[in-house]
Structures are given as structure tokens and as C-alpha cells.
Amino acid sequence: MSKNQNTFIKKQxxxxxxxxxxxxxxxxxxxxxxxxxxxxxNMIAYVDEFGNFSDxxxxxxxxxxxxxTQTNQNRVKTNQNFKNHE
Numbered sequence: 001m002s003k004n005q006n007t008f009i010k011k012q013x014x015x016x017x018x019x020x021x022x023x024x025x026x027x028x029x030x031x032x033x034x035x036x037x038x039x040x041x042n043m044i045a046y047v048d049e050f051g052n053f054s055d056x057x058x059x060x061x062x063x064x065x066x067x068x069t070q071t072n073q074n075r076v077k078t079n080q081n082f083k084n085h086e
Contacts, residue, residue: 045053 045055046057047053048058
């Protein structure tokens with residue numbers, strides 16, 4: 001009885017192996033039949049601020065404009081404070 005089971009299992013394994021080889025060959029032929037487009041535009045991927053990949057470039061960041069007189073006044077104050085601490 002064990003002899004029959006062994007041959008049955010061997011046949012199943014052989015069929016499975018044959019089926020997998022056939023599927024692999026079909027996938028290989030499908031890949032070869034598809035046109036190759038190796039242009040740089042198709043290979044570029046962008047990463048957004050959250051780490052997700054996308055095909056479209058991100059929007060440019062919004063630049064906040066500051067009043068230059070305010071920054072100069074702050075610099076003067078910090079320089080005066082620095083001189084007082086010396």
C-alpha cells in the first residue's frame with residue numbers, strides 16, 4: 001500500500017513541477033512581448049513629504065515673505081544685548 005502512495009505523490013509532484021514551469025515560461029513570454037520603454041521620464045519617481053511615492057512632481061513650497069525692517073530691528077536688539085553682556 002505504501003508503494004502506491006509513493007508513486008501517487010511522485011506523480012503529483014511531477015505534475016506540479018511541470019505546471020509551474022509552464023506558468024513561468026508563459027510569464028517570460030509575456031514580459032518579452034511587452035514593449036520596453038526605458039526613458040528617464042518613466043523611471044523617475046518623486047517622494048512627497050509623507051514618504052509616499054508618486055509619478056507627478058510635488059508642488060513648489062509656499063515661501064513666506066517677511067518684512068526686512070523687522071529682521072534688521074531684531075538684529076540690532078540682539079547686538080545691543082550682546083554688547084551689554086560683555
